[in-house]
Amino acid sequence: MTTTAPAEPYGADPDQARAEVDSALDAFLADKARAVAGQCMPGEMAALLTDFLTAGGKRIRPLLCLNGWNLAGGRGRPLPVVRTAASLEMFHAFCLIHDDVMDRSDTRRGHPTLHRALAVRHAPGRTTTAANRLGASTAVLIGDLALTWSDELLHTAGLSHRQLTDVLPLLDAMRTEVMYGQYLDIIATGAPTVDVGQALAICRYKTAKYTIERPLHIGAALAGAEQSLLDSLSAFALPLGEAFQLRDDLLGVFGDPAHTGKPALDDLREGKATVLIALALRHATRTQADQLRHLLGHRDLTHDQAATARGVITATGAVQQVETMITERHGQALNHLRAAPLEPTSARLLEEFADTAVRRSA
Amino acid sequence: MTTTAPAEPYGADPDQARAEVDSALDAFLADKARAVAGQCMPGEMAALLTDFLTAGGKRIRPLLCLNGWNLAGGRGRPLPVVRTAASLEMFHAFCLIHDDVMDRSDTRRGHPTLHRALAVRHAPGRTTTAANRLGASTAVLIGDLALTWSDELLHTAGLSHRQLTDVLPLLDAMRTEVMYGQYLDIIATGAPTVDVGQALAICRYKTAKYTIERPLHIGAALAGAEQSLLDSLSAFALPLGEAFQLRDDLLGVFGDPAHTGKPALDDLREGKATVLIALALRHATRTQADQLRHLLGHRDLTHDQAATARGVITATGAVQQVETMITERHGQALNHLRAAPLEPTSARLLEEFADTAVRRSA
Secondary structure, X not given: OOOOOOOOOOXXXXXXXXXXXXXXXXXXXXXXXXXXXXXXXXXXXHHHHHHHHHXXXXXXXXXXXXXXXXXXXXXXXXXXXXXXXXXXXXXXXXXXXXXXXXXXXXXXXXXXXXXXXXXXXXXXXXXXXXXXXXXXXXXXXXXXXXXXXXXXXXXXXOOOHHHHHHHHHHHHHHHHHHHHHHHHHHHHOOOOOOOHHHHHHHHHHHHHXXXXXXXXXXXXXXXXXXXXXXXXXXXXXXXXXXXXXXHHHHHHXXXXXXXXXXXXXXXXXXXXXXXXXXXXXXXXXXXXXXXXXXXXXXXXXXXXXXXXXXXXXXXXOHHHHHHHHHHHHHHHHHHHHHHOOOOHHXXXXXXXXXXXXXHOOO | OOOOOOOOOOOOOHHXXXXXXXXXXXXXXXXXHHHHOOOOOOOHHHHXXXXXXXXXXXXXXXXHHHHHHHHOOOOOOXXXXXXXXXXXXXXXXHHHHHHHHHHOOOEEOOEEOHHHHHHHHOOOXXXXXXXXXXXXXXXXXXXXXXXXXXXXXXXXXXXXXXXXXXXXXXXXXXXXXXXXXXXXXXXXXXXOOOXXXXXXXXXXXXXXXXXHHHHHHHHHHHOOOOHHHHHHHHXXXXXXXXXXXXXXXXXXXXXXXXXXXXXXXXXXHHOOOOHHHHHHHHHOOHHHHHXXXXXXXXXXXXXXXXXXXXXXXXXXXXXXXXXXXXXXXXXXXXXXXHHOOOOHHHHHHHHHHHHHHOOOOO
16 A cells, blocks of 8 residues: 555564464455355355455464564464465455444544444445444454454464464453553543543553564564563563554654545544654643544534644644654664564564654655 | 342352352452552453453353363362353453443343443543444443453463363364354344244254353363263253254244343344244234234334234244244253253263253343
């Protein structure tokens, strides 16, 4: 979708790594489709998940998982490791599908979101309201299935007993963290405050731990990493993950839809309670704060009103502050990365990933 | 809630078995609450799940799981087996919470459903629409967390490697089956047809396999049961599970809310596509069919209209047909049970469970 996506945090053949992850996903879903063929069972659930997964996505989590494996001394990409990595992408599909329902998003990766597509599919013979409700319900269920199937991908990956028992607690922690983060996020959405600490907590649980730290941990654990190595990875991953999300918050308001694949108005219309907005409200004059509170969370916000909101946010100095926070966290992450006892080639690739993750435009 | 609930399918100390399952759930959730205390994390998620689980529920699945363990020769109730049984109840909490959102139910176990309670909790400062949406979103997330925590309960149960690898495929199958069943169910809801086969398929996946067969399988697998024993349990469980759901369908339309704990109008108002309704439509006169199609799925159905619908359903002969189907399936189940090589005390308890499961009023 863009040429400026983050560099891939893995070996010398990034396209090959991604292809192996996709192939594991495809093979799993094809098996599911075959299993229901000719029965009174809803084959469309596997088909819709296949469409969702092939419509795009950077595969950041599986690739970080593969990198974690290499960082901790794992060689090559054995199939059990690739399937574990693929299970993280299946779990991510669950997250995105449910998030889109909760956020009432219409577009994802340049396509209609799953609940929108399902509302259209189930429209014949129903009122619009009934079709929209059924679209949301069936999307929630397909998300539930993606969560369940992410487990099954892992359970059937062919891991050793030690690998399985090392990975399961990390996976359980990751899932609880992202759900806590999402819960905090949706409660705060629509009612942005000056609470930067809370906004950073959401950022940490929903992104830093979920997108960066835990995928690295899981890959490293597969290679038998000790706790001290996992701690080193956390010291790198958490500041980088915050920087990653802070960049995302800026792109959500100031990004180019042609690059990001989603409308530039969504975050403003929802009234997302990001660090950017908390800082803007904290440093706004009374007039600016009134203007922002009036505009944020307005479902019918026009492009002109959005432009006004962007102008106010920039005028408060919040954009510059967030850029500074990104630079600081990026620096902290690199310092920790360089101090850690990691396999050098993988560590260098991780450094490149960090550089582009905080500078990306999509 | 009632004195006519199904007899408990377990040993000589049913209250003790239930208390052990509940204690495993309580201990797990108390740990979760402690882990977030004092952090920027939503402690209310664990608190709300605790409330949900203590508000009621027959614990049928965990008790069948414990019985499966005994049936296959397992002795007593070791803690890993109890925690596995408890994980099925946590998974069931996920199912009920999501089902209630999808069905827009207001009441569960005599209390407001979770999404309704959450809408009230988040009402201050929000419009009714926004509060209702947030209630649904947060309930979906708490359901997601229950699903994830059902895994964690199992992962941390202390099972042997063999127990874990024997149980995981059964658990994966159970979860896929119930989601397929629910998907078929919600697509058919509001548009009941004469398709008895499809209604029976929903019944099989959503209830027979999920509520009876898989819990027995999982308990038996923990005790090292061979495939032939699992097959014998299926031969008993599938007809009994269908009978169980057919009874549920009758109770959903003709049951006493004081016993069932949910309004007697819900199934009619939703237009649930049950075997009962499919048979009624199939055998209805043209006038009766028109009446039913007019009344079923009507969100504002009055008590008088519901009484009319009940009268029409009975007049078609569908109630009697469903009673006959229940009796036939009950008989099949018992024949298979008596022919199977099962531990006798547990088998007798299972027979008692089967008798009351098809005769219950709640």
